[in-house]
Amino acid sequence: MATRLYLYKAKVAASLSSHQKKMGRATSCSSSSTASSTQLRKDLSTDLRLGLSISNFQQDAPNSLPRVRDQPSDWPPITPLLRKALEVEDQNESNSVTFFVKVYMEGIPIGRKLDLLAHDGYHDLIRTLDHMFNTTILWSEVEDGAHSEKCHVLTYEDKEGDWLMVGDVPWELFLSSVKRLKITRA
């Protein structure tokens, strides 16, 4: 009795399809033979076969030369979560976001500009300002009284237009509310 093979194709039932979640990436992952490849990531395997000729592949992919820029999403074999985490870190390092604010010293008409994001926190900031203006600067964590008239106090203008002493609020909060700095005589 001759037996034959059966092939069948099934679509997902409507009730199941509501369970499908759309993920952020393209659903076709490593297929490399469509023309509209803007969404699809190029399959590294094709790159390698074309470039390294490791075996006799008869791939019917109509791809042109391997594109160096395209990053395959299936090699190296790391999970999507790790891949994303590394991409984010990459962006963080290369974006170099800056936040420059003006700094004036009382009595000196010409001010300076300073990138607050290049500093770790208040201590770092004070150190930079000490150098920039060649003086000792007081702020909220420093004790009063032990210094001569040569000192200055660091203040800032916040989004509401008020002038406050620097150092009372957490650094992140300070960053989000500061508009500019002023060093006044003590």
Add this chain to the structure above:
Amino acid sequence: MNYFPDEVIEHVFDFITSHKDRNAVSLVCKSWYKIERMSRQIVFIGNCYAISPEGVIARFPELKSLTLKGKPHFADFNLVPHDWGGILYPWIEAFAKSRVGLEELRLKRMVVSDESLELLSKSFVNFKALVLVSCEGFSTDGLAAVAANCRFLRELDLQENEVEDHRGHWISRFPESCTSLVSLNLACLKGEINLSALERLVARSPNLKSLRLSRAVPLDALQKILMRAPQLVDLGTGSFVHDPASDAYNKLKATILKCKSIKSLSGFLEVAPRCLSAIHPICHNLTSLNLSYAPGIHGNDLIKLIQHCRKLERLWILDCIGDKGLGIVASTCKELQELRVFPSDPYGVGNAAVTEEGLVAISAGCPKLHSLLYFCQQMTNAALITVAKNCSNFTRFRLCILDPTRPDPVTMQPLDEGFGAIVQSCKRLRRLSLSGLLTDRVFLYIGMYAEQLEMLSIAFAGDSDKGMLYVLNGCKKLRKLEIRDSPFGDTALLTDVGKYETMRSLWMSSCEVTLGGCKTLAKNRPMLNVEIINEDDQIDFSSDDRQKVGKMYLYRTLVGPRKDAPEFVWTLSRRWVGTDLVKQHNSNSSKFLTMAGQEKSQKSQGWSKNPVPSGWNCHNIGVLSKNYCTRIIGYEDLKGTMA
């Protein structure tokens, strides 16, 4: 045969906990089969399509804990389309209907919907533990249902899942009466978390031993939480960014000193390296450290940290530690058993990264090492031979050279001899992943020496069918074989088809396997599902059998082709007998043409597993939506149908 009453035998079986042992025990005689099956509470199912939920319930009615795995392993690397399958809902539905007393559910690579989580939370009164690893399809709404309804929840462990974040404070859904939490892992969640609700939850969970936070939990919140849970054994930090000179940071340092029980540390999803000194005081107790999601920590800070960790048994780290850093690990962590080094620069040319030097140092310095995952720029045969000599205890050896066909850079030879040395020396090796330039020779060695090998991953390796044949012939205990981009074709696939019924699954993608080969394979094999993943309709099934198959996944099964396969998955199967049935697109209830040309509308529910008796020329097909299409190509003379 039994000299003891059943209760005595059952009591003896209570001491047998391993699945393999219980499986063996159940084969001794009918009486033992019955006793074992009625007493098995923990059931492990490595492939959710190998058996139906009803089948599981029928055999193990007393089950309390279920482990289910769905998609093939290569789904982790974007090789399997998202809606391939692995759907949880039918399992929960069946268990709820049969009133199974489910208490624990552990899932890996399954599609879990919010509806299934909700049904789960409402159907099983004693539900205690939910562990989801690499799953997707659910949102925080599903988690809210679990939080709200599972009154005795002890464990909610979310590892590496894709979770959609909806607004709404799901953490607040844990009732005030919920005080039973032992383990809470939220590390993979992306959205905002109600921090005060989380803090209150931790405060009323005196048994909480394991807590892993997400990125959305800043350092000052961490400090408050730790104040409430100084008994923690396992901690995953969220965001570890702060001004190291601030009060909040100093408070954290003081609080951490109180957490004397922490043995396992992970997280640092966002980190300001200057803050790491806060954790130095607890490093000397650590047995497990996972910094693989902390690309913000650079080499020197990593080294400073590790120098304090003398008791480390498990280390997951990024390759920015460098060879030098690995040298320090080798001299500091003498208790090390498991090491994973992940690539921090997966696409770049990379200056960081590690080479064979780091691995050799580790193998020399850490005598207890048995599990390795190592991403590196290059590897030499000499290094692998040295590693094999130093460490013959490997049970898991996974090497990934970032340029997958790179030869030994010193000798320009393939890495056959190096891997050969590993398999020859490590007699207990159960899992192996290969990379680098490799010929058929490495597979000859694997077939000869890797007697305990259960799982093998191959990528861009081999010259001919002989390679795959060496493995299939030699590795008697092989359970999972996954191959991509290697020149293995029909001859290798078809030489020993019976072998696949002794294995859980075989994956082959971008190999030389043809459609005809797959068809031949599926012939006469009712216990195998041979699935072809046909994305973008690359394969035209009505034409040439010589077409190459892009992705093939085959697995043994007791229940025939699955009914939930999406349209791009084609199952080749001999078992399903039918005629040429054509769907009518426009009708609400699909109608089918039989071979005789008569219209028949669907009546009965469900697929029948046996061929249909004469009189009907098509399956009994359940009522389906208009999107459902079945098309069976090929004919069978029903009069001579197989049983």
